[in-house]
Amino acid sequence: MSILIIGGAGYIGSHTADVLKKRGYDVVIFDSLELGHRIATQIVGVPFVHGDYGDLSILNKTIKQFQVDAVMHFGAYASVGDSVIDPSRYYESNIGKGLILLRAVLDNQIKSFIFSSSAATYGEPQVVPIPEDHPQKTTNPYGETKLMFERILRDYDFAFGLKSVSLRYFNAAGADPDGRLGEDHTPEQHILPLLIDTALGRRAEVKIFGTDWDTRDGTCLRDFVHVVDLADAHIRSLEYLKAGGKTTAYNLGNSYGTTVQEAVTATERVTGKKINAVPAPRRPGDPGRLAASCEKIKAELGWDPIYPDIDTIILHAYKWREAHPNGYGG
Ligand SMILES: NC(=O)c1ccc[n+]([C@@H]2O[C@H](COP(=O)([O-])OP(=O)(O)OC[C@H]3O[C@@H](n4cnc5c(N)ncnc54)[C@H](O)[C@@H]3O)[C@@H](O)[C@H]2O)c1
Structure with missing residues (x-):
């Protein structure tokens, strides 16, 4: 095909x-x-x-x-x-x-x-x-x-x-587990690459938009896949x-959802580096909680994620970024 x-x-x-x-x-x-x-x-x-x-x-x-x-x-x-x-x-x-x-x-x-x-x-x-x-x-x-x-x-x-x-x-x-491909957006707006760049010392801080949401720890809940x-x-x-x-x-998605604060903690755990996460006001239009029910594709197509664990997702992204601090540019 x-x-x-x-x-x-x-x-x-x-x-x-x-x-x-x-x-x-x-x-x-x-x-x-x-x-x-x-x-x-x-x-x-x-x-x-x-x-x-x-x-x-x-x-x-x-x-x-x-x-x-x-x-x-x-x-x-x-x-x-x-x-x-x-x-x-x-x-x-x-x-x-x-x-x-x-x-x-x-x-x-x-x-x-x-x-x-x-x-x-x-x-x-x-x-x-x-x-x-x-x-x-x-x-x-x-x-x-x-x-x-x-x-x-x-x-x-x-x-x-x-x-x-x-x-x-x-x-x-995440990224290719063999470290050949990764995420390289300019400007980068996704939270995990921003956290990783902060862990690598390429950014001074990451803003956390809202700490008073109706979630486990008050930060936004997102579903990383x-x-x-x-x-x-x-x-x-x-x-x-x-x-x-x-x-x-x-x-x-992975249904369980990860809060932004949990993503910060997980990135610190995976990288062994401290992240300067700075509370900031909510952004207009941001939903507080987003997580997918994926029962339909699991039942109908047998989809079964191999890497549902947030630490593994971060580890693969981190490994690629560490080896390619300027993305595909070097
Ligand atoms: N990244 C996410 O978390 C996410 C979440 C939901 C949906 N999506 C959707 O998934 C798709 C891929 O996302 P991504 O993160 O890989 O984006 P990306 O920007 O990395 O990739 C998009 C690609 O499309 C190409 N492109 C854009 N306009 C084009 C045009 N007119 N002609 C030819 N090529 C063109 C770009 O050069 C780029 O290589 C997008 O449609 C996005 O809306 C992404």
């Missing part, structure tokens, strides 16, 4: 391409490199096409050249805060360009599509852990683009028979669609 990985030079896409390749799939990575890393694609060691998924002609050429059977779509702008400041960028790219990608998918009779959706589609949760049938009342333009794209995919199934799985990741974290477990969920979703599965959506 030949899989086109849109956004495969980025964090989750490169890890997924790597696991796909190890399991014997033919993979081609397609990425604009606006946020991704050419070197990550070289480490994975699969064909790479430099292009924008808003460019129909290069998409068509690539799909034909590599006889693509299925698409995994990781490409997106993905910062909640930026999306509030400049929603046009998010709608034009995540939706506008996403529709062009879907045009190429339809024109080339591709029937299987896996989409990187997000916990951000739920908004403020009414119950935690959040099940897939929880109301999706997102609170920011980024979440709107993910929700809108899920709805577009449902309509495209009804009208055109395009089968898709939308995977709603909670907090993607290892990037290799995410990759495995993509492959299970692909096989499910190939076996005739219906269009659906699954949550991906």
